[in-house]
Amino acid sequence: MSEDKLPESHGSAGQHEVATHGDPFADPGLPAHEPRRTDIDERAAKRAERQVSLMFVVSMLATVGFIASYVAIDADKIVYIFPLGHVSALNFALGLTLGVALFCIGAGAVHWARTLMSDHELPAERHPIEADDEVRADVIEQFKTGAAESGFGRRKMIRNTLIGSMALVPLSGVVLLRDLGPLPEDKLQHTGWDLATPEHPLPLVNMNTNKPMKAEDIVVGSLTFAKPEGLEEDDEFFQQQIAKDALMLVRIAPENIKDKDSAELGFEGILAYSKICTHVGCPISLYEQQTHHALCPCHQSTFDLADGARVIFGPAGHPLPQLKITTNEEGFLVATGDFAEPVGPSFWERS
Amino acid sequence: MKKLSARRRHPLAALVVLLLALAATGGLYAAFAPAEKAQADTAAQSLAIDEGKKLFAVGCSSCHGLNGEGSSDGPSLVGVGSAAVDFQVATGRMPAQQPGAQVPKKKNIYSQHEIDQLAAFVASLGPGPVAPTEKQYTSTNPDDVAAGGELFRTNCAQCHNFAGQGGALTQGKYAPSLEGVDAKHIYEAMQTGPQNMPSFPDTTMPEEQKRQIVAFVRHLDEEPNPGGLTLGSLGPVTEGLFGWIFGLGVLIAVAIWVAAHTTKARKS
Ligand code: FES
Numbered sequence: 001m002s003e004d005k006l007p008e009s010h011g012s013a014g015q016h017e018v019a020t021h022g023d024p025f026a027d028p029g030l031p032a033h034e035p036r037r038t039d040i041d042e043r044a045a046k047r048a049e050r051q052v053s054l055m056f057v058v059s060m061l062a063t064v065g066f067i068a069s070y071v072a073i074d075a076d077k078i079v080y081i082f083p084l085g086h087v088s089a090l091n092f093a094l095g096l097t098l099g100v101a102l103f104c105i106g107a108g109a110v111h112w113a114r115t116l117m118s119d120h121e122l123p124a125e126r127h128p129i130e131a132d133d134e135v136r137a138d139v140i141e142q143f144k145t146g147a148a149e150s151g152f153g154r155r156k157m158i159r160n161t162l163i164g165s166m167a168l169v170p171l172s173g174v175v176l177l178r179d180l181g182p183l184p185e186d187k188l189q190h191t192g193w194d195l196a197t198p199e200h201p202l203p204l205v206n207m208n209t210n211k212p213m214k215a216e217d218i219v220v221g222s223l224t225f226a227k228p229e230g231l232e233e234d235d236e237f238f239q240q241q242i243a244k245d246a247l248m249l250v251r252i253a254p255e256n257i258k259d260k261d262s263a264e265l266g267f268e269g270i271l272a273y274s275k276i277c278t279h280v281g282c283p284i285s286l287y288e289q290q291t292h293h294a295l296c297p298c299h300q301s302t303f304d305l306a307d308g309a310r311v312i313f314g315p316a317g318h319p320l321p322q323l324k325i326t327t328n329e330e331g332f333l334v335a336t337g338d339f340a341e342p343v344g345p346s347f348w349e350r351s
Numbered sequence: 352m353k354k355l356s357a358r359r360r361h362p363l364a365a366l367v368v369l370l371l372a373l374a375a376t377g378g379l380y381a382a383f384a385p386a387e388k389a390q391a392d393t394a395a396q397s398l399a400i401d402e403g404k405k406l407f408a409v410g411c412s413s414c415h416g417l418n419g420e421g422s423s424d425g426p427s428l429v430g431v432g433s434a435a436v437d438f439q440v441a442t443g444r445m446p447a448q449q450p451g452a453q454v455p456k457k458k459n460i461y462s463q464h465e466i467d468q469l470a471a472f473v474a475s476l477g478p479g480p481v482a483p484t485e486k487q488y489t490s491t492n493p494d495d496v497a498a499g500g501e502l503f504r505t506n507c508a509q510c511h512n513f514a515g516q517g518g519a520l521t522q523g524k525y526a527p528s529l530e531g532v533d534a535k536h537i538y539e540a541m542q543t544g545p546q547n548m549p550s551f552p553d554t555t556m557p558e559e560q561k562r563q564i565v566a567f568v569r570h571l572d573e574e575p576n577p578g579g580l581t582l583g584s585l586g587p588v589t590e591g592l593f594g595w596i597f598g599l600g601v602l603i604a605v606a607i608w609v610a611a612h613t614t615k616a617r618k619s
Contacts, residue, residue, distance in 0.1 A: 207505055208560055213554075222550045250549070288521065288524065289547055
């Protein structure tokens with residue numbers, strides 16, 4: 001960059017009309033005040049007032065539209081909208097109406113300020129941040145003046161529509177809270193294994209082969225994943241179901257099982273544990289066959305499968321639930337009931 | 352008389368005797384040869400076991416005991432089978448270089464012939480998984496990759512990562528990366544469950560499924576990477592780090608550069 005572009009060299013160029021030779025930075029002052037159309041023409045002012053109110057009314061209607069679409073449109077409905085392509089009708093309607101509602105409040109306010117509020121230029125001196133009593137009194141005075149000048153009290157239509165639109169908009173948020181429901185009731189207490197009873201045991205199906213397994217198929221040191229019989233991968237709710245039903249089967253030499261109750265729930269050292277971490281529900285199956293530890297990859301909760309899946313490290317609050325298994329007359333592994341406690345993460349009502 | 356005696360040694364007699372002798376030898380050979388061959392086989396087998404035992408005494412017995420019965424330093428090898436020996440020795444994990452949470456892979460010092468001898472000795476201690484033949488782990492069906500991918504995600508990905516890059520386990524143990532691992536060794540690892548890896552025996556994961564998984568893992572190696580840098584295929588961690596350090600770092604550097612080159616910053 002050359003010297004002549006530096007600020008010092010600008011003054012002498014003498015291109016600014018107000019800059020005289022002796023004072024290159026003279027204050028040009030404020031331009032003369034020009035009244036707006038709405039200041040002199042009462043009809044224009046009325047029209048502007050109606051426009052502002054119209055925008056607030058549109059905002060109210062949009063909020064009502066938001067609530068209506070939330071209630072009326074099916075969450076699964078997909079529609080084709082030209083530049084966007086295939087979109088969810090519900091999301092599109094919610095976004096559009098809420099956008100219009102907020103935009104109209106803003107646009108109305110801006111229009112109001114530009115056409116109807118006082119447009120006197122007021123130079124304000126810079127001053128220290130802490131204000132003395134005099135300044136505070138001045139501020140209150142200014143606020144009152146501002147309120148009077150905005151015509152908020154005078155222009156009733158604007159006031160009412162503004163209050164209406166501002167009051168309605170938060171309803172959109174309140175309506176959305178419904179998505180937190182419905183309450184799960186006792187769904188978290190049951191899994192697909194609750195179909196099993198001692199009279200009608202439910203076979204364990206190998207996730208790899210999709211076939212029931214015999215006890216001798218599971219060897220010491222192996223890891224097998226199982227699901228309840230009757231749950232098929234093409235079922236509509238397979239993913240929701242397997243998120244609760246998934247089992248990991250390990251076999252530990254009976255003399256290495258430290259927890260008596262756990263050994264009893266198993267069959268000859270074969271133990272069936274829920275695969276869902278009791279912390280926040282990640283699938284865990286990082287099983288170490290020599291230490292019998294299962295690790296959760298999400299937050300490193302470690303469970304000792306030889307000791308009733310006791311938590312030996314990490315944030316999980318409960319041991320992994322264990323399923324009671326045995327074999328039926330043909331020698332296939334079966335479950336005789338559901339898990340004794342809910343699988344997966346802790347929740348308030350959890351036993 | 353002379354004529355008669357002369358006829359007793361007919362010129363062709365020698366030929367007849369020769370033919371008879373040949374037939375007899377051939378017959379005898381046909382009768383005894385298979386037995387001899389079998390004898391040769393068992394002899395070769397017991398020779399391999401003997402040789403293996405010698406190798407074992409030198410390389411393995413200090414931890415696993417003279418007869419593979421195990422000690423406080425190493426588990427018993429009765430029943431681990433030849434597949435386990437082939438995997439552990441051929442990948443250099445055994446003999447272990449030092450005790451620790453996990454024995455790492457290292458350079459193998461045995462020839463395949465010696466490994467087979469060691470395997471023969473260990474297999475003779477008790478029945479166990481047999482090292483697979485090439486047919487068992489080589490897939491010829493292109494669909495196997497897709498099927499194997501599914502099985503991999505169900506059974507292996509939790510430890511070895513969805514792209515086979517491996518991952519950490521507890522207390523210094525880890526699941527090794529599967530990159531560049533021999534198809535045979537992948538198969539054997541599933542069969543035998545080395546170290547802390549659980550095993551996937553044929554009863555719960557049939558031979559064919561193991562072959563499919565091997566096909567998928569080998570495919571991961573060959574697959575071209577359209578994005579250029581894989582950043583370890585570890586997912587959001589490395590990618591995020593890269594974005595923050597390189598992406599944002601460059602932006603900050605540019606911002607500083609721009610700020611340092613405006614007129615205002617220039618000292619007059
Ligand atoms: S989800 Fe398993 S440790 Fe957090």
